[in-house]
C-alpha cells in the first residue's frame with residue numbers, strides 16, 4: 001500500500017513537473033517571438049512576426065523598411081501573407097517577394113495550414129469574415145493581427161454585406177484573453193475615438209486610451225477595446241439606451257450589434 005501511495009505521489013509530482021516545464025518552455029518561446037509594426041501609405045500597417053532567424057511578413061506594404069529591418073537583424077523572410085486581398089494590403093507583395101526568398105500564401109491557405117512555424121514556434125490564423133469573405137486574423141506572441149476586421153476603437157466596413165458573419169467574427173475575437181494586444185490594419189485611432197465620444201460622451205476610458213497613443217507603436221489590449229470600442233460594447237447600458245432612443249430593437253445581442261453598425 002505504501003509503495004502504491006508513493007508511486008501515486010511521484011506520478012503526480014512527475015506530471016506536475018512536466019506541466020511546469022512545458023509552461024516555462026512555452027513562456028520562453030512566446031517571449032522569443034516578437035511583432036514589429038511598420039507604417040506605410042497614410043495609415044496602413046505592415047507587420048513582421050519574427051524569431052531569432054526567420055520572419056513572416058503580414059501585409060508587407062512598407063517594403064523598404066521591412067527589408068532594412070530584416071537586414072539589420074539578420075533575419076530571413078520565410079513567409080509573406082495578407083490579412084485579406086484589398087489592394088492597399090497587397091501592394092507590397094510583388095516587390096517584397098522579388099527581394100526575398102519568401103513564400104507567399106493567401107489568407108485562406110494560411111488558415112488551412114496546420115501551423116506556420118517561425119523558429120519552431122507556431123503562428124496560427126483563423127477566418128474572421130465580415131469586412132471581406134477572405135479576412136483572417138493571425139495569432140502570435142500574445143497578440144492578434146486583425147487586418148480590417150477589428151481596428152483600435154472601431155471595426156471595418158462590412159463590404160460583404162454579411163453582418164452575421166461579421167458579428168460571429170467579432171464575438172470570436174472578444175473571447176481572447178483581455179491582455180491580448182490588438183494590431184490592426186490601419187491607424188484609425190483619432191477618428192474612431194471621435195465617433196466613440198459622440199456615442200458615449202461620458203466614457204472616460206476614451207481619454208485614458210488616447211493618453212497612451214504612440215504613432216510609432218499603435219495598438220490596444222482587448223481589455224481597452226471592450227471599454228472604448230462601441231462595436232464591442234453592444235451589451236452596455238449606455239449604448240443600449242442610445243439604440244432605444246434611436247428606435248432600434250435591442251432584445252437580442254445580434255439586434256444590438258446590427259443597431260450599432262447602423263449608427264452614423
Ligand SMILES: [Zn+2]
Pocket residue numbers: 084086131148
Ligand atoms: Zn480592407
